[in-house]
Amino acid sequence: MTQEQIEAVINDEPAQQPVVTYQDVHTKIALRHPQTQINEALTVAIAHEQTTFNDAQAKWVIECEQVQQVIDAAQLHNAANPEEPKPVPELPAEPVIDLALRRACYNSEHVAVDLALTTEAEPAKVVFDDDALIAYHHPATEAHSAEHIEQVKRARFKAQRAIDVAAITVEVEGLVFDGDEMAQTRMARAAVVMDDTESVSWVLADNSQTRVKKAQLVAACKAAGLEQTRLWMNDL
Structure with a gap:
């Protein structure tokens, strides 16, 4: 004290x-x-x-x-008395608050902008919220053409579609099978050489191992193929 x-x-x-x-x-x-x-x-x-x-x-x-x-x-x-003038003083300058001092203490937040899809060229800027005490930092942006934006969206769609296809799983009679393109090929190849009553050892989506019948493999392969078709047809 x-x-x-x-x-x-x-x-x-x-x-x-x-x-x-x-x-x-x-x-x-x-x-x-x-x-x-x-x-x-x-x-x-x-x-x-x-x-x-x-x-x-x-x-x-x-x-x-x-x-x-x-x-x-x-x-x-x-x-x-124009011949004997007196000096005329100026009014004092009005006091002001230098907001730069307080704004330098604000919490900074960077505004998320998809720079590949911007349509206007803007320089980087900082926008101050004096009520919330936050300085929002906006990145510089470019004016991309509609063709460029369409290409970017298409490329992203294809990349995401590949990820979705690789993550396909299907359930048949309580068994969850991997359903990606390689898994479909394996299921189809195995089913072709199997008898209707035959069963084979199979690794499921959770990496557990069990024995499955030909009908189960055929059903899983068909379901996975339908899901892949849905993903491929779900275009932009």
Whole structure:
């Protein structure tokens, strides 16, 4: 406790809250304090800045009134005595808040943009949300043609379709079979040489091993083929 706070307690006066500056906020950021603590400190620093600004604004208004009286008197004098003019002062500059100081403390968030599908060329920019205390960073974008965008979408569709086909599984009589293209080939090849009453050892989708009949392999192969056809026909 500072001497000033101790004296305030002795005199039964409310102790003044310590001033939190933007440098204090930067220190918390550098020390990787939780974001909630950083935001709390930033809120206090902003409130202190606003209070200081309000005081300066009130003093500025009073000073402007006083200077304006001097200006008016000087202008009247100069109008009546053009040969002996008095200097006319300027109104004091209005106090302003430098938002750059507080914004430098905002939490940064990078806006996700699909750069391959943008249609307008825009430079990188930062958009500030002064209520949420967040700085949104937008990346630079390019103006892609409709043909380029169509090609990108088509390539992505094909890539995703290949992933979906590779992940096909089908269930037959409670057994879950892999249904990708290689699995379909294996099932078809095995079924061709099997008798209707014959069974073979088979590794299922969960890597467990069991014995399956020809009819089960045929049904699984057919179901997997239908699912692959559905995926292939589900075009853009």
